[in-house]
Amino acid sequence: MALDLRLHSPAGAEPVVYTWPLTSGHGSDKHDGALEIVETIRWVCDDLPEMKAALENNILCDYDTHSYDSMRALCDRFNRAIDSVVALEKGTSLPAQRLNKYPSRGLLKHILQQTYNQAVSDPDKLNQYEPFSPEVYGETSYELVCQMIDQIDITADDVFVDLGSGVGQVVLQMAAATPCRVCLGVEKAEVPSKYAESMDGHFRMWMRWYGKKFGEYKLIKGDFLLDEHREKINAATIVFVNNFAFGPHVDHQLKERFADLKDGAKIVSSKSFCPLNFRITDRNLSDIGTIMHVSEMSPLKGSVSWTGKPVSYYLHIIDRTKLERYFQRLKNPKLKVSKRGTHNGCEE
Numbered sequence: 001m002a003l004d005l006r007l008h009s010p011a012g013a014e015p016v017v018y019t020w021p022l023t024s025g026h027g028s029d030k031h032d033g034a035l036e037i038v039e040t041i042r043w044v045c046d047d048l049p050e051m052k053a054a055l056e057n058n059i060l061c062d063y064d065t066h067s068y069d070s071m072r073a074l075c076d077r078f079n080r081a082i083d084s085v086v087a088l089e090k091g092t093s094l095p096a097q098r099l100n101k102y103p104s105r106g107l108l109k110h111i112l113q114q115t116y117n118q119a120v121s122d123p124d125k126l127n128q129y130e131p132f133s134p135e136v137y138g139e140t141s142y143e144l145v146c147q148m149i150d151q152i153d154i155t156a157d158d159v160f161v162d163l164g165s166g167v168g169q170v171v172l173q174m175a176a177a178t179p180c181r182v183c184l185g186v187e188k189a190e191v192p193s194k195y196a197e198s199m200d201g202h203f204r205m206w207m208r209w210y211g212k213k214f215g216e217y218k219l220i221k222g223d224f225l226l227d228e229h230r231e232k233i234n235a236a237t238i239v240f241v242n243n244f245a246f247g248p249h250v251d252h253q254l255k256e257r258f259a260d261l262k263d264g265a266k267i268v269s270s271k272s273f274c275p276l277n278f279r280i281t282d283r284n285l286s287d288i289g290t291i292m293h294v295s296e297m298s299p300l301k302g303s304v305s306w307t308g309k310p311v312s313y314y315l316h317i318i319d320r321t322k323l324e325r326y327f328q329r330l331k332n333p334k335l336k337v338s339k340r341g342t343h344n345g346c347e348e
């Protein structure tokens with residue numbers, strides 16, 4: 001029978017089975033797959049302190065990713081250790097406490113990488129010219145989205161939508177890293193949508209295998225501008241849209257949909273939907289800028305765009321009181337702009 005390598009689950013789920021030689025997702029050379037096994041063992045040991053004791057002399061320093069026997073021996077020792085830890089916990093109340101927590105950021109990044117490696121068999125079929133191409137998700141977008149999560153407070157009442165979600169990595173990350181009630185991704189193209197289905201299946205398998213928690217999410221095939229998706233956008237309280245390469249038509253259509261968002265809703269984008277210095281006048285009353293505050297978010301340390309300048313992101317917060325205050329000022333002339341040309345001390 002084919003040579004395989006098995007890893008027992010630290011959460012009592014089905015073991016994961018790799019077939020040797022490891023035709024890992026890409027980076028063609030087979031020991032990418034073997035490295036994924038070693039990394040997975042490292043992450044389980046990082047998550048399970050009692051594993052240190054259960055593992056004989058640190059097995060993670062002498063293995064040969066080119067040799068089946070060496071990798072087999074590594075997996076067997078890991079599995080014996082896991083079996084003993086899981087057996088030990090059977091009698092105690094430990095499993096409940098340890099299990100069903102969110103994964104650490106490091107572990108989630110590894111889970112998204114191994115999910116991608118297995119789900120996307122031929123990455124060349126994805127148009128790699130996209131900014132943040134799925135192939136290099138781990139290098140830039142993952143940290144960027146972590147930074148977004150730290151900069152906007154997210155609660156269990158939030159509904160997240162990624163407009164143009166590709167193979168779904170941002171949606172999976174948000175579902176496993178934030179308390180959002182639900183996370184949605186909408187993707188129109190055939191190939192990424194197909195891969196997103198596979199990402200969905202592998203992600204659920206790995207999260208079960210590690211015993212980790214994540215919120216409800218859906219990866220939807222469709223064009224987010226179609227009417228059938230309008231209320232998905234309206235109901236959202238956090239919208240991510242990597243709109244850097246969108247044309248004026250899509251941008252205009254999106255602004256029309258954003259006009260229906262609730263006050264307090266946040267839109268994070270790679271190109272701003274209104275000028276940073278937007279001021280309401282009687283000539284721009286129909287612009288989206290009249291109902292939102294926009295600010296530039298600090299770019300990720302060290303991440304630069306292809307032009308070498310640091311990439312920036314924009315946070316828009318829907319706030320219709322901004323427009324109400326404008327009309328107040330019209331009605332009560334004393335609130336008018338004072339002689340000095342400054343407003344009465346507060347931003348519009």
Ligand SMILES: CC(=O)NCCCCNc1ncnc2c1ncn2[C@@H]1O[C@H](CN(CCCNC(=O)Nc2ccc(C(C)(C)C)cc2)C(C)C)[C@@H](O)[C@H]1O
Pocket residue numbers: 130131132141144145148162163164165166167168170186187188189192222223224225226240241242243250268269270313
């Ligand atoms: C009626 C009409 O006019 N239709 C024309 C089409 C209108 C556009 N409608 C679209 N609908 C659905 N999916 C469509 C449509 N436009 C194009 N995409 C898809 O977006 C995907 C590309 N995605 C990236 C995929 C991965 N997801 C991310 O990178 N997400 C993300 C979001 C925000 C950020 C921050 C917060 C930093 C700003 C970072 C990352 C972006 C660049 C838009 C591609 O797979 C496209 O197929």
